[in-house]
Amino acid sequence: MVPRPVSRTSPPGGVGRRSLLLGTAAWCATAAGCTRGTGTPAAAGARTPAEAAHATAPAPSGTLPAAVPWRPGPGEIEPSAKLAAVRLVEALGTWPAGRGGARSAAARAGALGIAAPLAAEFAAEAGPLTPVADQAVLRVIYAQYGGLLPDTASVLIPGAQSTRTGSAVREGGTTVDVRLKRTSAGWAVTALHPGRPGPATAPGASARAVLAQPRIELPPGAAADIRSGAVHESVLRAMLRLADTYRFSVSVVRSGHPIDVFGTGRPSDHPLGRAFDVWAVDGRPVVDPATPRSLVTGFMRAAAAAGSYNVGGPVRLSGGTRPNQFFSDATHHDHVHVGFAA
Incomplete structure (x- = not known):
């Protein structure tokens, strides 16, 4: 058996209006003012597990950690596909005080250059990425392929998200399956499938x-x-x-x-x-x-x-x-x- 994934809810073959083109120079639209994804040499690469753990550690009580944009490191195949997926997830999952809600999420997607109707669709699909909160910061732990074919891809993005409501800070996060299609201009996001683990039970x-x-x-x-x-x-x-x-x-x-x-x-x-x-x-x-x-x-x-x-x-x-x-x-x-x- 030689795996690799495709959801039964995969998008149709054409990109059409459900596509999003994001290049390696896309901005991370966050409250903390993320730098461009190309701002660090590739040799610096993605965070190591220890760095990722540090990046996902909660900030002092009542505050949120800084948003740190994820970057592909050495050895990645099709790093532009991963960046296209990551930049949208980072933008949807991070917002400044008072800018929560679907309309603001659509605006953050729009800040990446996405047409307003499509930005609204991605905001609606974001689900667990956009919980009710006054402020949020999402840090990508890694961007892994769930599937990579010549013209389509699935990028799986486990993230840790800190949210603040009033003075209360909550740590959470989810994993998002981002679907993409290769176009003549580069990789384009076609859909988001955030994970929904289900309620906790008494563990064995x-x-x-x-x-x-x-x-x-x-x-x-x-x-x-x-x-x-x-x-x-x-x-x-x-x-x-x-x-x-x-x-x-x-x-x-x-x-x-x-x-x-x-x-x-x-x-x-x-x-x-x-x-x-x-x-x-x-x-x-x-x-x-x-x-x-x-x-x-x-x-x-x-x-x-x-x-x-x-x-x-x-x-x-x-x-x-x-x-x-x-x-x-x-x-x-x-x-x-x-x-x-x-």
Whole structure:
């Protein structure tokens, strides 16, 4: 089985009026005055897991952290596609005091150069990105592919969002599946699918252990998935086993992931609660050429040994205890997929 996602609610083939063109020089329209995405050399790259954790840490009581625009680092495939997705999500999820609500969200999208009717549509699709609050700052943890084909893509964006209402500051966040299409002028956003993990339940022993394990770095959306009780026990046990050897940064578990393997009609294991993706191992991004290949392949083999029937990554490994247990494609150039059978 060679995955990668596509939602059953994928946009039609043409871009039409549901497209949004965003280049690498797009502005991050935020209250904190983000700089242009091209303002830092590519060598500086995306934040490391430690930097991402620092960037998502809450500010002093009653204030919000500064908005820090995400940038692609070395080794990314089609970085302009990721930037197109990220800049819109950052703009929708961040606003200054008194500028909440759908109309202001549409205005922030419009500030990126989007026509007013289309900006209003994206604002309406934003859902969990635009909760009721006086002020908000969204920080992108990583931008990972949920699918990458020659002319279409899914970019999965786990984010941490701080909101302030009155003097109360709340920490939250979600994962957004952003759909794009390649046009003659570049990559264009066609739709947003924010994750909705569901209400928290009383977690079982394995879920509690995962949530408490500091060697497993979970974005807000993935942590909410685990608290919802919708993540399979095999996933939780594998995470704990891998944490005995590695410190790893999860990008996506269940919510915010395409329903189907991208470009196919085959159900993905993620929405069923039977898979998780990892974007960094021991503080080293999977996508970075400077990350030792042996670290990534060792993690992939350890995931298979932990019970995964379907391990994808930047390298297709040989061997395994099951036929085609390992796979690789452009989508998995930036993360390791760990899937489990029913």
